[in-house]
Amino acid sequence: MTAISDLDIFARVARTGNMSAAGREIGLSPAVVSKRVSILEERLGARLFQRTTRQLTLTETGEGYYKRVTGILGLVAEADDFVSRRNTKPRGILKVTAPTTFSRYHLVPHLPQFLANYPDIRLDFYLTDNYVDIIREGFDLAIRIGEIEENSLVTRRLAADKRVMVASPDYLERSGTPKTLKDLEDHNCLSAGAQDLWLIEGPAGQQDIRVKGNLRSNSADFTRQALLAGMGIGLRSLWEVSEEIDSGKLRIVLPHYHGSSKTAIYALQPSGDYMPAKVDAFMEFLSSHFGREQFWESAAKPVSKTNGKSAPQFAKQPVRNGNHAG
Numbered sequence: 001m002t003a004i005s006d007l008d009i010f011a012r013v014a015r016t017g018n019m020s021a022a023g024r025e026i027g028l029s030p031a032v033v034s035k036r037v038s039i040l041e042e043r044l045g046a047r048l049f050q051r052t053t054r055q056l057t058l059t060e061t062g063e064g065y066y067k068r069v070t071g072i073l074g075l076v077a078e079a080d081d082f083v084s085r086r087n088t089k090p091r092g093i094l095k096v097t098a099p100t101t102f103s104r105y106h107l108v109p110h111l112p113q114f115l116a117n118y119p120d121i122r123l124d125f126y127l128t129d130n131y132v133d134i135i136r137e138g139f140d141l142a143i144r145i146g147e148i149e150e151n152s153l154v155t156r157r158l159a160a161d162k163r164v165m166v167a168s169p170d171y172l173e174r175s176g177t178p179k180t181l182k183d184l185e186d187h188n189c190l191s192a193g194a195q196d197l198w199l200i201e202g203p204a205g206q207q208d209i210r211v212k213g214n215l216r217s218n219s220a221d222f223t224r225q226a227l228l229a230g231m232g233i234g235l236r237s238l239w240e241v242s243e244e245i246d247s248g249k250l251r252i253v254l255p256h257y258h259g260s261s262k263t264a265i266y267a268l269q270p271s272g273d274y275m276p277a278k279v280d281a282f283m284e285f286l287s288s289h290f291g292r293e294q295f296w297e298s299a300a301k302p303v304s305k306t307n308g309k310s311a312p313q314f315a316k317q318p319v320r321n322g323n324h325a326g
Contacts, residue, residue: 090277091120098143158290163259170230188232202257
C-alpha cells in the first residue's frame, strides 16, 4: 500500500508545481521529493507528472489521482483533528487566502489580539483579489467579497458590503456631476477586474449598467488610488472608501443608488464533518469581530436635513488604519 506520507508529498508537488517548493513545506530536499514521487509512479505503474526543464504539470492520470488523494488527506486530517482537538489547544499553520486591500485595512490591525489568544497558531496569508480554489490549493479558509453562489464550501456571512459610486472633486469639476444613471455613458468609469457591468439598485429596483472607461486593474487598491487621482468614477465598497468620503477626498455621486445588496463579506472553508480547531478558532474570531455593524456601514447615512430633505453629510468616523471598531 502507498504510505500517507507519499500521498502528502505528491499532493504538495501537484499543488505547487515545484519540487523545491513542496520540499520546503515539509523539510525535504528537492532530490528526496523527486525520488519519492518517482517511487510512487513506479509503484502505481503510471506517470503522474509531465516533466520539462521549466515546468512540472499533472498528466490526465495525475489529475484524477490528485482529486482522490486530496479527499483522502482531508479525511486523515479530520481524523487527526477529531482526536487532537480534544486534547490540545488550537495550533499549527493556518493557511488563509483573502483580498489584499481588505486584509490590510480590516484584518491586520486585529491579528495581534488573535495570535495573543492562540499563541500556538501560525498564520500564513496569501493575499489576492482573485478567487482561489481553496481545496486544490490547500487553504484552510478563504475570505471573499461579492455574491456567493451555492457550492460545496461551508460559508459564513461576516458583514455587509455596501457599494457606492464615487469620484474626486477634481474629476467632477472637470467632467460634471452625473444626474442620472444614463449620464454615466458620458463619464470615464474605472473598473476593477471584470467589473464592466455594474449591478445597481435604486428607486426603480435593480438595473444592470454597462460602463466604459480607459483604465482597468485587477487591484482594488490601484483603482482606489486612480479615483483619488481624479481619473474617473468608480463603484467601490464603503469599507474601502469611507474615510475618503468623510474627508472630502471622494464624493458620492448619484446617492440614491448603490451596488447590489446581495454582495457581502464571507468566510469560506472546505466542507467536512469536523472543523479543525485552528479553523474553528479563527472563524469564531472573525464572527465576533464582524458580527456587529461596522463603522463603514453608516458612512453614507445622512446626519442632518436641509429644507426637509436629507443632506449628503457624513458622520465623523474612526480612522481606518487606526484601532477602530472595523
